[in-house]
Amino acid sequence: MSIGKNIAKFRKRKKMTQEEFGKTIGVTNQAVSKWESEVSLPDVMLLPKIADKLEVSLDDLYGIHDSHEPVSSVHEEQSPKSGMESLRELYRIGVGPSSSHTMGPEKICRIFYSQHRTADRYKVVLYGSLALTGRGHGTDKAIQKVFGDKAEIVFDTQHQTIEFPNTMDLYAYYGENHQMKRAYSLGGGAISFDTVHPQKSTPYKLTSFYQISEYVKNHNMRIFDYVRECEGEEIFLYLQKVWQQMKAAIKEGTEREGYLQGGLGVERKARFLLKSRHIGETDVIRENRLISVYAFATSEQNADGETIVTAPTCGSCGVVPAVLFFMQQKHHFTDKQICNALATGGIIGNLIKTNASISGAECGCQAEIGSACAMAAAALAELYELDLEQIEYAAEIAIEHHLGLTCDPVKGLVQIPCIERNAVAAMRAINAVSLSNFLATTRNVSFDTIVNTMYETGKDIHHGYRETGINGLAKFYVQNDPNRIDDAIKI
Numbered sequence: 001m002s003i004g005k006n007i008a009k010f011r012k013r014k015k016m017t018q019e020e021f022g023k024t025i026g027v028t029n030q031a032v033s034k035w036e037s038e039v040s041l042p043d044v045m046l047l048p049k050i051a052d053k054l055e056v057s058l059d060d061l062y063g064i065h066d067s068h069e070p071v072s073s074v075h076e077e078q079s080p081k082s083g084m085e086s087l088r089e090l091y092r093i094g095v096g097p098s099s100s101h102t103m104g105p106e107k108i109c110r111i112f113y114s115q116h117r118t119a120d121r122y123k124v125v126l127y128g129s130l131a132l133t134g135r136g137h138g139t140d141k142a143i144q145k146v147f148g149d150k151a152e153i154v155f156d157t158q159h160q161t162i163e164f165p166n167t168m169d170l171y172a173y174y175g176e177n178h179q180m181k182r183a184y185s186l187g188g189g190a191i192s193f194d195t196v197h198p199q200k201s202t203p204y205k206l207t208s209f210y211q212i213s214e215y216v217k218n219h220n221m222r223i224f225d226y227v228r229e230c231e232g233e234e235i236f237l238y239l240q241k242v243w244q245q246m247k248a249a250i251k252e253g254t255e256r257e258g259y260l261q262g263g264l265g266v267e268r269k270a271r272f273l274l275k276s277r278h279i280g281e282t283d284v285i286r287e288n289r290l291i292s293v294y295a296f297a298t299s300e301q302n303a304d305g306e307t308i309v310t311a312p313t314c315g316s317c318g319v320v321p322a323v324l325f326f327m328q329q330k331h332h333f334t335d336k337q338i339c340n341a342l343a344t345g346g347i348i349g350n351l352i353k354t355n356a357s358i359s360g361a362e363c364g365c366q367a368e369i370g371s372a373c374a375m376a377a378a379a380l381a382e383l384y385e386l387d388l389e390q391i392e393y394a395a396e397i398a399i400e401h402h403l404g405l406t407c408d409p410v411k412g413l414v415q416i417p418c419i420e421r422n423a424v425a426a427m428r429a430i431n432a433v434s435l436s437n438f439l440a441t442t443r444n445v446s447f448d449t450i451v452n453t454m455y456e457t458g459k460d461i462h463h464g465y466r467e468t469g470i471n472g473l474a475k476f477y478v479q480n481d482p483n484r485i486d487d488a489i490k491i
């Protein structure tokens with residue numbers, strides 16, 4: 001559906017006339033009428049205000065998620081699922097801090113550059129959300145990583161005819177001539193050239209945990225065997241790469257100090273935590289500190305625009321590596337065992353992505369951090385060779401106790417509360433496995449049920465708490481809050 005039609009739909013839902021709505025955003029009723037009848041499009045600079053007044057997200061305005069449809073109709077529309085994508089589409093290696101604003105554009109630039117290596121110079125024009133928020137997210141830095149200073153970067157906030165928020169045009173100049181390509185960053189690191197609706201390949205035909213668990217039970221296999229059966233042995237070579245990059249991010253993240261980019265004044269803490277010791281530190285406290293070190297390290301690398309692996313997103317990239325790295329250090333699991341665990345955790349992430357959402361903009365932070373926690377819990381249960389019931393229960397617990405978690409990053413940067421939240425979720429994943437180890441036979445809620453619940457809850461979360469930077473911490477956060485000191489003294 002077009003932007004104009006969506007404006008009409010959401011305006012009517014709020015029971016406002018065109019005139020009433022126009023007044024709230026400072027335009028005439030004729031202007032609103034023209035948008036809604038698709039004679040013209042609103043100025044792109046006005047879109048955040050329009051979304052705010054209609055209480056929807058920018059994605060909703062663009063019709064990306066159609067998130068305000070009743071949940072039942074969305075499910076009916078999508079059901080039955082035709083399958084699930086490769087784990088390569090879930091675990092993506094690229095630069096943070098945003099899969100749509102840095103990872104996708106960087107990948108687009110690399111492909112374009114590989115086709116035009118001999119060009120004299122380049123130009124990249126960013127539209128829509130990339131133009132509006134690209135500077136804050138570091139889109140320009142991701143582009144410069146590929147082209148160096150040979151590319152001119154244009155943030156075109158005036159262009160009114162784009163149909164997709166994350167659109168970019170790339171130009172390669174050869175003397176007087178040039179070649180141009182339009183590309184789209186589709187979210188989650190996915191990209192497409194020329195069309196916003198690329199064909200997806202779905203190597204997994206089963207799309208619920210129930211179906212997959214029945215299948216693996218009947219074939220006397222584990223979940224990672226099912227991954228091998230669907231994707232072939234090559235997927236494990238890819239997971240090796242994923243694991244090497246996860247470890248590299250932890251290593252680099254624990255070596256660096258200083259302030260993160262973005263101007264929020266957030267200091268890196270992984271190294272500080274690594275060196276800190278409680279007086280009389282117990283084993284449990286030490287373990288929690290180390291798990292947090294690894295989660296902070298990866299999340300800080302992400303926030304600084306370094307290379308990480310989405311698991312399942314950039315904002316939640318610290319949870320899975322922290323749990324697996326800590327366990328490898330402690331129990332000396334082999335890299336092969338870790339890759340099997342990544343495969344099992346990947347199936348959990350894929351099920352959530354297919355049947356609900358892994359997007360903070362769509363369903364709040366429960367969809368990002370909750371999903372990462374579930375993936376980490378399932379991966380750890382796999383490492384411990386727990387049975388299917390226990391794997392399912394660990395993942396279910398992890399989601400259940402993140403239900404309703406909002407997304408309210410301060411200044412839209414993936415720093416506060418995101419980085420700390422990765423550490424908390426990593427510790428929680430380990431607790432979920434401990435519980436599932438003992439209580440799996442007594443559980444009452446299935447993984448498939450909790451995924452549906454999370455999706456429906458996400459749809460009910462007010463749009464100001466879905467990555468819009470309007471409500472929550474984004475609204476109330478005060479840099480260098482003087483009350484912080486007083487509160488600390490009171491405690």
Ligand code: SF4
Nearest residue numbers: 315360365368407418
């Ligand atoms: S608060 Fe939002 S941006 Fe931060 S990790 Fe959660 S979903 Fe991602």
